[in-house]
Amino acid sequence: MAIKSVQVLLLLWTTVLLSWRTFCLAEVIEDQGYASCVTSRRRVQNLSGQNLTNVPLDLNNETQYLDISYNPLVELQVAPFQRLSQLCFLKATSCGLRLINPGVFCHTPKLEFLNISNNLLENIPDLSLPLLKILDLAGNQYDSYQLPATFETLANLSVLYLGSVNALQVDFNDFDSLSDGSLHHLILGGGVEWQRYDRGSLAKMKSLQKITLKVPFCENLDLFENLLEDVNETQTTDLELVNVLPDLCNVTGDPFRTLRTMPLVKNVTIVNTWTNSSFMVMFLKNVFLSNVRMITFANITYSEDTPDGFKFPTLNHTMVLSSVIFDSVKHYQYKYPIIEISVDMFSKMDYLKVSGSKINTVPYNLISSLPSLATLDLSNNVLTETGFWPSICSHTSVFPKLRHLSLSKNRFVDLSFIAQQTHQMKYLESLDLSFNSIVLDKPCFWPIHITSLSLSNNNLGNKVFSFLSQYLQQIDLSKTDITALTQEDLLQFPMLTHLFLSSNSIKVIPTDLSPTLVSLYIDQNYITSVSRESLAGLPSLRTLKAGDNPFVCSCDSYWFITTLNKSLLPDWPLDYTCSTPPSVADLPMSEYRTSRMSCEAWLQAAVALPVTMLIVLALCSAFYACDGVWYTKMLWVWIRVKRRGQKQANLLNNTTFRYHSFISYSHQDSAWVESKLVPSLEGAGLSLCIHERDFVPGQWIVDNIINCVEASYKTLFVLSNHFVQSEWCNYELFFAQHRAIDAQQDSLVFILLEPIPTNSLPKKFLKLRRLLMQQTYLEWPKDERKQQVFWVNLRSMLQVADHRILKDMALELTQSASLIPDDLVPLLK
Numbered sequence: 001m002a003i004k005s006v007q008v009l010l011l012l013w014t015t016v017l018l019s020w021r022t023f024c025l026a027e028v029i030e031d032q033g034y035a036s037c038v039t040s041r042r043r044v045q046n047l048s049g050q051n052l053t054n055v056p057l058d059l060n061n062e063t064q065y066l067d068i069s070y071n072p073l074v075e076l077q078v079a080p081f082q083r084l085s086q087l088c089f090l091k092a093t094s095c096g097l098r099l100i101n102p103g104v105f106c107h108t109p110k111l112e113f114l115n116i117s118n119n120l121l122e123n124i125p126d127l128s129l130p131l132l133k134i135l136d137l138a139g140n141q142y143d144s145y146q147l148p149a150t151f152e153t154l155a156n157l158s159v160l161y162l163g164s165v166n167a168l169q170v171d172f173n174d175f176d177s178l179s180d181g182s183l184h185h186l187i188l189g190g191g192v193e194w195q196r197y198d199r200g201s202l203a204k205m206k207s208l209q210k211i212t213l214k215v216p217f218c219e220n221l222d223l224f225e226n227l228l229e230d231v232n233e234t235q236t237t238d239l240e241l242v243n244v245l246p247d248l249c250n251v252t253g254d255p256f257r258t259l260r261t262m263p264l265v266k267n268v269t270i271v272n273t274w275t276n277s278s279f280m281v282m283f284l285k286n287v288f289l290s291n292v293r294m295i296t297f298a299n300i301t302y303s304e305d306t307p308d309g310f311k312f313p314t315l316n317h318t319m320v321l322s323s324v325i326f327d328s329v330k331h332y333q334y335k336y337p338i339i340e341i342s343v344d345m346f347s348k349m350d351y352l353k354v355s356g357s358k359i360n361t362v363p364y365n366l367i368s369s370l371p372s373l374a375t376l377d378l379s380n381n382v383l384t385e386t387g388f389w390p391s392i393c394s395h396t397s398v399f400p401k402l403r404h405l406s407l408s409k410n411r412f413v414d415l416s417f418i419a420q421q422t423h424q425m426k427y428l429e430s431l432d433l434s435f436n437s438i439v440l441d442k443p444c445f446w447p448i449h450i451t452s453l454s455l456s457n458n459n460l461g462n463k464v465f466s467f468l469s470q471y472l473q474q475i476d477l478s479k480t481d482i483t484a485l486t487q488e489d490l491l492q493f494p495m496l497t498h499l500f501l502s503s504n505s506i507k508v509i510p511t512d513l514s515p516t517l518v519s520l521y522i523d524q525n526y527i528t529s530v531s532r533e534s535l536a537g538l539p540s541l542r543t544l545k546a547g548d549n550p551f552v553c554s555c556d557s558y559w560f561i562t563t564l565n566k567s568l569l570p571d572w573p574l575d576y577t578c579s580t581p582p583s584v585a586d587l588p589m590s591e592y593r594t595s596r597m598s599c600e601a602w603l604q605a606a607v608a609l610p611v612t613m614l615i616v617l618a619l620c621s622a623f624y625a626c627d628g629v630w631y632t633k634m635l636w637v638w639i640r641v642k643r644r645g646q647k648q649a650n651l652l653n654n655t656t657f658r659y660h661s662f663i664s665y666s667h668q669d670s671a672w673v674e675s676k677l678v679p680s681l682e683g684a685g686l687s688l689c690i691h692e693r694d695f696v697p698g699q700w701i702v703d704n705i706i707n708c709v710e711a712s713y714k715t716l717f718v719l720s721n722h723f724v725q726s727e728w729c730n731y732e733l734f735f736a737q738h739r740a741i742d743a744q745q746d747s748l749v750f751i752l753l754e755p756i757p758t759n760s761l762p763k764k765f766l767k768l769r770r771l772l773m774q775q776t777y778l779e780w781p782k783d784e785r786k787q788q789v790f791w792v793n794l795r796s797m798l799q800v801a802d803h804r805i806l807k808d809m810a811l812e813l814t815q816s817a818s819l820i821p822d823d824l825v826p827l828l829k
Contacts, residue, residue, distance in 0.1 A: 037088040037112055038065045039573060040588045047071070048091075055080035062086050069093040078103045088131075089113040100125045116140075117161060124162075126150045138163035138187065145170055145188075151177035158182065163190035163214055172198040179204040189214035191243060197223045203233040210238035218249035228258040231265075240269040247274040247301070256286040269296040276305040288315055288345065294323035302331045315345065322372075323351035330357070346370055350401075353377035355409075361387040368398035379408040379432070388412075389421050399425045406432040408454070415455075415467060416442040423447045434458070434476065440467050455480060456500070465489040472496060478521070479503035490514045501525070502545070512537035519543040523571065528579070529556040535564070544568045547575025553584050553592045561589055659689040660798040661749070662712035664732040666722035669753060673718060677751075680791050686798055705732050713747070714798055719777070720753040749797050750777035 038044060043064040047056070052071040059066070061083050073095040081087070087108045097119035105111060111129050118139035126148045127135070133156050143166040151157075160183055167190060183205055193216045202211070211231055217224035224244075231239065245251065259265065268287065275283075280302075287295055324346075343366065350372045354362075359381040367376065376399075378388070388407065402425055412418060415438050422428055430452035438458040446469035453468065454476035461481050468475065473495050482504040490496060496514055500521040507526045511533045518540050527549040535541065546569065551557055566572045573590035584592060623629075661681070665673050670692070681688055689712050695704040709715055709732070723729050778794060781787055 040064075040590065041574060041577065042586075042588055042591075043086070059084060065089040067091040069095060071095050073097060075099045075101070076104050077101055078107070081105070082107045084108055085110070087111055091115045092119070093136075094118045096120055098122070102126060105129055112156075124148060128153045130155055132157055134159040136161040138190070140164050141166055143167055145174040147175060147177045149177055152180070154178075154181060156182065159185045159187070161187045163188065165190045165192050168192065168194055169196035170194065170198060170201045172201055174201055175204055179206070181205070182207050184208065185210040185212070187212040187214065189242070191216075193217065193219055194223060195220075197227055199226050200230060202227065203230040206234055208234040208236050210240070211236050212240040212242060213244065214242040216243055216246045216249075217255065218246055218251070221251070221253055221255040224255050225258055228262065232258070232262045235264065237264055238267040238269070239265050240271060241273070242271045243273055244270065245273050245275070245279070249274065251279055251282070254282055254286070256283050259286045259290040259292065263291050265290070265292060267294040267296070268292050269298065270300065271298045273299075274301045274303075276303050278305050285315070288319045288321060289317055291320055293320055294325070294351075295321065296325040296327065297329060298325070298327040300326070300329045302329060319345060319348060321346075322348050323353075324349060325351075325353040326355070326357060327353065328356040329354075343369065348372055350374040351377075353379075354381070356380040358382055359387075360384070361390065364388065364390055364398075368402075370399075372401055373399065374401050375404040375406075376402060377406040378410070379406050381410055383407065383410040383412070385412060385414055385417055385421075399428070401427055403427055403429045404432075405430070407436070408432045409435040412436040413439050414442075415440060416444050419444040419446045419469075422450060430454075430474070434478075440464060443467070444469075446471070451495075452498075454500075456502075462489075465492065468493070470494070474498040476500040477504070482506060484508075485513075486510055487512055497540075509534040510537075515539055517541055521545040522549075523575065524548045526550060528552045529554075530560050530564075531556070532559050532563075541568065543570060545571050547571035550579035551576065551589060552580050553578035553587065553589060553594075554581070555594070557589070557592075558594055561592060657711060657713040658687070659694075659708070659712040660686040661714045661716045662689040662708045662732075663691075663716050663718065664729055665718035666720060666726045666729055668722035669718055669720050672753065677718070681795065681798065684795055686795065701728065714749050715747055716749045716751065716798070718751050718753060719756060721756060724756065749794070751794070752777050752779045754780075 043060065043062050045059060045063050045065065046067045048067045048069040048071070050071060052068065052073065055068055055073065055076065057080050059080065063084055064086050066084070066087060066089065069091055070093070073092070074097065076092070076097060076099070078101050081104050085107060088110045090108070090111060090113070093115055097116060098121065100116070100121070105127060109129070110131055112131050112133045114127075114129070114132060114134070115136040116125075117136045119141075121137070121140040122142055124137060124142050124145075124147060128150045130153055132154050135154070135157060138161040140163075142164050145162055145164075145167050157178070160178075184207060186202075186205065186208055188211065191214050202208070208231075211234075213227070228239075259268070270283075275297075284295075349370060352367070352370070352373060352375070355377060356379075359378065360383060362378065362383070367373070405425070405428060412433060413436070415433070418431075418433065422431065425447075426449065428447070428450055431450055432454040434454045434456040436458055438455060438460065440460060440463060444467045448469075448471050450469060451472055452474035453472055455464065456476045456478035457480070459481055460477070462484055464477060464480060464482070470492050472493055475493070475496065475498070478500050479502065482501060483506065485501065485506050485508075487510050490499075490513060493514070495516060497516055498519040499514070499517060500519075502521050503524040505526055506522060507528070509522065509527065509530060511531070513520075513534065515537070517538050520538065520541060520543070523545045524547075527546065529552055530544075530546055535544070548571075553561075569576075573588055576589040578584040578587045578589055578592055663673060663677065673690075678688060678690065689708045691704070691708070694708065695701070696707075699707075705728075715732070717723070717729075717733065778790060781790055
């Protein structure tokens with residue numbers, strides 16, 4: 001129901017002064033430039049406030065961001081910038097700069113953001129930077145807004161700050177060099193009133209979409225009207241007026257009448273301006289009769305200059321105004337401002353924001369009756385449950401179309417009470433309770449229509465999930481002291497699509513978290529790695545913000561760095577750095593390098609197996625080529641002799657022998673025996689029994705054989721094809737074998753002069769065939785090096801039983817070993 005000319009308390013302020021607040025557009029643009037231009041924090045050089053008198057010459061060639069603000073530099077010289085070809089952001093504010101050498105920016109072709117505001121430049125510098133997007137020249141000492149002709153080359157310039165306390169006029173040709181440019185936003189003025197403005201100056205910049213004027217016009221409102229008429233000839237849709245009326249300005253006439261004839265202007269912002277009730281009536285009347293859809297009052301000082309306060313007349317006009325913002329409004333009265341206006345005039349308003357104004361109560365019945373209000377923002381005030389829901393108000397039918405409610409940065413406590421009250425707001429979808437003092441002490445019963453809830457920056461802990469609605473699709477729990485996240489926590493939210501958990505103490509992203517999640521913000525936690533399995537459980541994920549975590553750069557992060565689609569990460573690569581191990585600490589993850597081989601086990605196996613086979617094959621080939629088989633056999637003989645020596649010591653302790661060995665050989669092999677075998681062994685102090693020399697004459701040959709075999713420690717057979725053809729050799733073998741069985745098991749020693757296939761031996765040598773298959777024998781090598789090893793092994797076998805001779809034998813072996821080449825010594829140890 002329409003309420004005509006009702007006196008209401010639209011806004012209730014406490015009488016506490018609010019600290020000074022302005023829109024910091026420069027800081028917003030700087031942050032945007034930092035994010036879009038800088039690719040690695042290692043390429044950021046912040047040298048602000050270090051009392052530098054010159055820019056250092058040794059800056060990193062890869063520097064992208066350079067801040068040299070608050071240094072007494074006076075002049076920018078060419079030399080420090082000659083190597084900065086990658087520089088895209090330069091900030092040199094408040095340096096006392098008086099001169100910028102013409103060649104400074106010739107070496108920085110990639111420069112996109114340049115801030116040289118608040119210096120002492122007496123002229124706007126020549127610039128030829130085709131990629132430059134944002135340029136801030138405000139707060140300098142130039143006395144004219146005349147732009148150099150080089151500005152015609154700034155084809156990508158989008159935002160330009162111009163302002164000087166010495167520039168008191170705007171001439172017709174000042175902005176000619178930008179008439180064909182792409183400038184979208186012009187911030188103009190140094191906070192001082194102009195003495196002259198030439199009509200048509202701003203009208204030349206046809207591409208302008210937003211203009212911010214930092215110029216007071218109290219003494220010359222006609223100049224202001226002329227300026228608005230020029231703005232009307234551009235494409236400007238946003239008009240921002242900063243300090244347009246100084247304190248206690250006596251406004252005469254109607255300087256805002258031109259708004260009614262500006263069809264393109266949709267947003268008007270009044271910043272840092274004194275107003276009174278008379279001015280507000282005049283200003284709002286023009287706004288209501290224009291095409292303006294959004295009006296913003298920021299950092300406004302309001303006073304009532306009439307006894308009845310603000311009284312707005314009824315207008316027979318259909319307004320298009322849909323959004324009203326009051327941000328940081330203060331007054332110095334000792335009573336609440338009185339506003340009398342018809343509610344019908346706000347029938348189309350769908351957005352209302354009253355923030356930063358220390359409100360502790362609101363006209364609930366009035367605001368809740370606005371028929372089209374869809375968004376209500378009461379953030380940054382001092383509201384409590386009773387201040388927003390007064391007990392004297394009826395809550396049965398409120399906010400007929402409200403969908404979004406922000407109560408952020410207030411003093412709300414009782415979440416259960418708030419949940420109950422929202423049942424009356426039938427269409428409410430999102431509720432913002434961030435930056436309050438919420439307490440979880442009673443069960444919460446939420447309405448089904450709330451799908452988005454923000455409880456960020458409240459001390460809630462892990463139990464918060466059990467106090468939330470199962471119908472939520474978007475949950476913001478950033479900075480709520482959550483230490484662990486489990487799959488069970490999210491199972492109760494089957495429709496959850498957006499989850500914000502930034503700035504908590506979560507260490508692990510569990511697997512199979514939620515198949516419906518589209519966005520997950522888990523940055524600024526304690527996560528050391530994001531596993532492949534965790535993201536496999538998020539098939540619908542389109543956005544993952546996980547930067548500013550203490551990542552461990554190892555194989556656990558290999559797939560994340562190399563394989564994961566980085567389009568999922570809005571903060572990649574700037575916010576991702578290695579925390580450990582110490583060798584790569586602070587290294588951007590995008591620059592971390594490790595091999596796939598070291599991280600993929602199956603690949604290691606796939607490569608290691610053929611490599612191992614090749615190595616084994618190569619070693620076997622080398623082993624065969626170097627007669628490794630023969631050397632191995634000789635080593636085995638040596639080992640067996642060593643092991644059996646101790647076993648034979650007790651057996652032979654009381655036995656004495658006349659000869660070290662009886663030599664059995666064929667007469668056809670006597671030349672080798674006499675020239676090689678006998679000299680080598682007897683020369684080493686061994687006594688040998690040879691039938692041609694030591695058989696007793698006249699004694700039966702068989703008796704001689706038996707006596708010589710028994711008188712010898714060992715019997716040595718020189719095997720060859722001639723040997724197997726000798727009848728007497730067969731007798732000698734027969735008796736020696738029987739003696740080995742009866743007394744000394746290892747008394748037989750075989751030397752193979754030439755290969756004798758065992759299957760070619762005559763039947764009478766079946767025992768020899770078996771012995772050669774069971775017992776180790778020595779082969780006579782042709783290689784002279786191998787012959788030295790052969791003699792050493794043979795001598796070691798011909799040990800004697802008595803301790804004196806054994807001692808002599810050991811000494812002889814030691815001396816003989818010195819004759820072995822160095823490369824063969826390891827084989828004998």
